[in-house]
Structure formats: structure tokens, C-alpha cells
Amino acid sequence: MNFHVSHENDLLLKTVRAFMEEEMYPHEDMVDRTGEVPEELGRRIEEKSKELGLFACNLPEDVGGGGLDYAAMHLIEREYGKTSHALHSWAARPTEILLACEGEQRERYLLPCVAGQKRELFALTEPEAGSDVMGMKTNARRDGDDWILNGSKHFISGPCMPDFAIVFAATGEDETPRGTRKRVTAFLVDVGTPGFDCREGHKCVSYRGYKTFQLSFDDVRLGPEQILGEEGKGLELSGQWLGMGRIWVGACCCGKAERILGLATEWAAGRRQFGQPIGRFQATGFRLADAAMNLRAADLMVTDAVVRAERGALQDADAAMVKVYCSEMLNRIADDTVQIYGGMGLMEDMPLQRLWRDSRLERIWDGTSEIQRHIITRSILRPLGA
Ligand SMILES: Cc1cc2nc3c(=O)[nH]c(=O)nc-3n(C[C@H](O)[C@H](O)[C@H](O)COP(=O)(O)OP(=O)(O)OC[C@H]3O[C@@H](n4cnc5c(N)ncnc54)[C@H](O)[C@@H]3O)c2cc1C
Incomplete structure (x- = not known):
């Protein structure tokens, strides 16, 4: 494109x-x-x-x-x-959320990340609170000017052991027109702080070598200067950046789909059965045609979202549509390509099985397809008060 x-x-x-x-x-x-x-x-x-x-x-x-x-x-x-x-x-x-760093936080966290001297993690998900972010149990209570952090996070990913984590924790509750809602605050927590344990966690079969970490907090004492942004505004802060994250997931899916479609095309043209290239069989050829169409549509959706974002007009539902459409498009193309390859598609010595495994994660992280569909549904029904 x-x-x-x-x-x-x-x-x-x-x-x-x-x-x-x-x-x-x-x-x-x-x-x-x-x-x-x-x-x-x-x-x-x-x-x-x-x-x-x-x-x-x-x-x-x-x-x-x-x-x-x-x-x-x-x-x-x-x-x-x-x-x-x-x-x-x-x-x-580095996650753009770090641009919320103020005063000394800039020298301690933001600038070292930009220079490649420090690495951060973005720690929202918990073993018992994945899609249901508000179910989070990690909490911080006040102790004088300090905060005492307890709880755990998992599936927190990065290329290598980090220097610090941006940790989301409940710091109280607010009464809202829709009932009681947890106040969530983002904290900057250094690896090595007493009571903070950060270790490698589950190994994922998508993107092998990309690590997930599990974090646990046992009475971790944090000063007020370790709050990122405002107390109680952690989700609003992360929400500002999550939208673009979902657009980049969409872009990444389009790139991978293009690569996989290239493999499908080469195989369909080169592999012969019944005396002709398998691409000549309609069942194979139409798979290629559908893949090309769906990839084109996905690319256009990402381009549209980028233009909206440049104008400051990107809505949550726009990002959700891109995330669902592109990740599901990629998975269809990956699966169809395995079918086009036949048995060779599943052999370890072919790159296709790796790309197929890698593709699967895209429908899950950064909010599952189901959660994105909830966001889209809400944007359709809410204006009608439903
Ligand atoms: C490799 C990897 C890296 C990750 N990196 C990070 C990271 O760096 N930072 C971070 O904070 N998180 C990270 N995550 C977590 C990721 O965002 C979550 O896995 C994802 O949000 C889903 O949560 P869950 O796995 O707990 O699934 P669950 O929430 O348990 O969902 C299980 C199933 O139930 C469905 N479901 C749940 N609620 C509903 C509902 N209301 N309606 C319909 N269906 C529903 C889901 O769609 C899904 O199909 C990572 C995950 C993985 C696998």
C-alpha cells in the first residue's frame, strides 16, 4: 500500500x-x-x-x-x-504515557527511556482482572504522604528485564452517576524497590522470545513523587494513549498479512497437483482474492484512523473497529494460507507456522475482539440512551 x-x-x-x-x-x-x-x-x-x-x-x-x-x-x-x-x-x-512525567520524573524515567538507558513496562492486567480492568485487586493506601502498594500483575510484556513499571492500582472509590467506581492511579515503580518482585512469567507461543513478566507488590512504599499524572486519573491517562496503540496493532496486522499473503501466492503458483498449479483451483484462487480484498480494506481502515488521529478526532470506537477488523482479517489470511499449503503449512521448518502462531495473539492483547465489539456497540447505542 x-x-x-x-x-x-x-x-x-x-x-x-x-x-x-x-x-x-x-x-x-x-x-x-x-x-x-x-x-x-x-x-x-x-x-x-x-x-x-x-x-x-x-x-x-x-x-x-x-x-x-x-x-x-x-x-x-x-x-x-x-x-x-x-x-x-x-x-x-516507549509508551507515550511517559510524556505525563513532570519535574524530576522526566530525568528519572522519561529521558532515560528515550535515550535507551531505561526500559519500562505497562502493567495493567492481573491474574483475576484481564478484560474486567475494574476488577483489579492491586491497591495503594495512603500512609502519611506515602503510598503502600499491594497486589500483583501478570502478562506484562517487554523485550527484556525492565528498570521500572507503570503500575495501575486502586486508590479508593468514587461515587458516579453510574454507581461506585474504583479510583485508579498510575505509579512509577522501580525494579529493586523493597517488596517489589518482578520475574519472568508464562511463556507465550506467539512471538516466542518476547517476554511476559509477573509482578508482585508486598507493602511496597512509594513516595508521592512516584504518581504519574494525577491521583485517581490513571485510567483516563492510559485511555489517551490506548487508542493509538490499537491503531498500531491494526497496522502491524496489515504488515504481517501482506507477508503471509506473499507466501500463499508463491505456494499457490508453484505447487502443482492434478497437473496444474493449485492456484488455478477456484477454492485456492478465491482464497487469495478474498485475502487481497480484506487486506486492502484493513489498510484503508488504518489509514482512515491515522487521518482521524492527526485531526484529533479519533474516537474509542474508531480504534476498536481497526483492532477487531485488522486482527481478524490477519487470522483469516493466516489460517487460509495454512490450508493452501496443506501439510507443509504445519511443518516446523516453514516460517508459515510461526507467523500463524504469532497472528493469534493479535485478537487477544490490547483488549480482546469481544471487548472491542462492546466498545463499538456502546458507541452505537449510547446516543439513544440505551
Ligand atoms: C503475550 C501477552 C502480552 C501482554 N502484554 C500486556 C502488557 O504489557 N500489559 C498489560 O497490562 N497487559 C498485557 N497483556 C494482557 C492482555 O491485554 C489480556 O490478556 C487481555 O486484555 C485479555 O485478558 P485475559 O487474558 O485475562 O482474558 P479474560 O479477560 O479472562 O477473557 C477471556 C475470554 O472471555 C471474554 N470476555 C471477557 N469479558 C467479556 C465480556 N464482558 N463480554 C464478552 N466476552 C468477554 C474475552 O473476550 C476472552 O475471550 C498481555 C497478554 C499477552 C497474552
Whole structure:
């Protein structure tokens, strides 16, 4: 999908492609088999991305970031989507929520993340509170000026052991027109703080080598300066950035779908049965046609959302539509491609099975398809008071 790409962004895309050819694609198979990105490789990707101006390219120039706009980030996220998070996450795009850092927090958290000296985690999900964020049990109670944090988080992902986590915790309750609602506050919690245990957790079969961490907090004492943003406004703060996160999931799905469709096309043209390429059988050819159509539609949805975001007009439902449509489109294409390959599609020595496994996660993280459909439904019914 190359329309509307400026000359600068075309050069950027070529740079990203060359970077991936050199530093990511050659290692995909090894990373998937071992479930690890060797530290040396991760650091090389990090360094190279700094040299190319791709590290922290999503953050503004005035904090040392690349200052790329959404149109440029769209191209990058789509391209990175073709490979594994285990690899491209080393070329970090620190979470924009860190832009809420104030005063000393900027020197302690934001600027080191932009410089690649520190890594953060975004810790919302809990073992008993996944989709139901408001079911969170992690809480912080006041003790003088300090806060005492207790609870746990899981499935918190990143490329390597972090330096700190942005932890969401209940700090009380508010009465609202819809009843009692938890007050949620975001805290910046350093690894190494007494009572904070951060260790590798479950191993995921999508994006092997991209780690998930489990975090537990046992009477962790935090000063008032460790609150990110305002007390009680944690969800509002994360909500400001979650929308774009879902657009980037959509872009990543389009990139991966394009790569998988390329594999499907080559196989359909080259594999012969009954004396002809299997692509000539309508059952196979129509799968390719549907995949091409659905990918085109998904790309257009992402482009539309990026334009809305640039105008400051992106709604939660817009982001939800992109997330559901693109992740489900990717999964259909991945599954159809396995079918086109027949038995070879499931063989370990083919990249397809890895891309198929990787694709599955996209319907789950950043809010499942079901939760996105709730968001869309709400936007349709709420104006009618239903
Ligand atoms: C590899 C990986 C990395 C992750 N990284 C992070 C991270 O960095 N930070 C973070 O905070 N979280 C992270 N997550 C968590 C992720 O966002 C959650 O897994 C996701 O939100 C779903 O929560 P859950 O897994 O607890 O599923 P559940 O909430 O238990 O859902 C199980 C099923 O029930 C369905 N369901 C639940 N409620 C409803 C409802 N009201 N209506 C209809 N269906 C419903 C869901 O759609 C799903 O199909 C990560 C997860 C994975 C797997």
C-alpha cells in the first residue's frame, strides 16, 4: 500500500526495510526455536535503531525522540508487523504515557527511556482482572504522604528485564452517576524497590522470545513523587494513549498479512497437483482474492484512523473497529494460507507456522475482539440512551 506516501516517508520505509533485512529477518527462526533473543543481538538492534533515528521515534523531538508524525509511525509499525515483537521491540517506542512525567520524573524515567538507558513496562492486567480492568485487586493506601502498594500483575510484556513499571492500582472509590467506581492511579515503580518482585512469567507461543513478566507488590512504599499524572486519573491517562496503540496493532496486522499473503501466492503458483498449479483451483484462487480484498480494506481502515488521529478526532470506537477488523482479517489470511499449503503449512521448518502462531495473539492483547465489539456497540447505542 504505497499511496499518499511522501518522499521523506518513502525514504524512511526503505531505511526500515533495510534495517529489518539486516538485523531482524535472519534471526527470526533461531529466536522462535530458542525462545530467546540473545542479549548481544538485542543490544545491536537497539544501537542500530539509535544510529538510524528509529529508537523512540514516536516521541517528540523536545524530549529527544524522533518526532515522527502518525503517518510516518503508521509505515514503521506496519513494516515491523512483518516480523516478531521479540525483535522489533528492541528498537523501542516507549509508551507515550511517559510524556505525563513532570519535574524530576522526566530525568528519572522519561529521558532515560528515550535515550535507551531505561526500559519500562505497562502493567495493567492481573491474574483475576484481564478484560474486567475494574476488577483489579492491586491497591495503594495512603500512609502519611506515602503510598503502600499491594497486589500483583501478570502478562506484562517487554523485550527484556525492565528498570521500572507503570503500575495501575486502586486508590479508593468514587461515587458516579453510574454507581461506585474504583479510583485508579498510575505509579512509577522501580525494579529493586523493597517488596517489589518482578520475574519472568508464562511463556507465550506467539512471538516466542518476547517476554511476559509477573509482578508482585508486598507493602511496597512509594513516595508521592512516584504518581504519574494525577491521583485517581490513571485510567483516563492510559485511555489517551490506548487508542493509538490499537491503531498500531491494526497496522502491524496489515504488515504481517501482506507477508503471509506473499507466501500463499508463491505456494499457490508453484505447487502443482492434478497437473496444474493449485492456484488455478477456484477454492485456492478465491482464497487469495478474498485475502487481497480484506487486506486492502484493513489498510484503508488504518489509514482512515491515522487521518482521524492527526485531526484529533479519533474516537474509542474508531480504534476498536481497526483492532477487531485488522486482527481478524490477519487470522483469516493466516489460517487460509495454512490450508493452501496443506501439510507443509504445519511443518516446523516453514516460517508459515510461526507467523500463524504469532497472528493469534493479535485478537487477544490490547483488549480482546469481544471487548472491542462492546466498545463499538456502546458507541452505537449510547446516543439513544440505551
Ligand atoms: C503475550 C501477552 C502480552 C501482554 N502484554 C500486556 C502488557 O504489557 N500489559 C498489560 O497490562 N497487559 C498485557 N497483556 C494482557 C492482555 O491485554 C489480556 O490478556 C487481555 O486484555 C485479555 O485478558 P485475559 O487474558 O485475562 O482474558 P479474560 O479477560 O479472562 O477473557 C477471556 C475470554 O472471555 C471474554 N470476555 C471477557 N469479558 C467479556 C465480556 N464482558 N463480554 C464478552 N466476552 C468477554 C474475552 O473476550 C476472552 O475471550 C498481555 C497478554 C499477552 C497474552
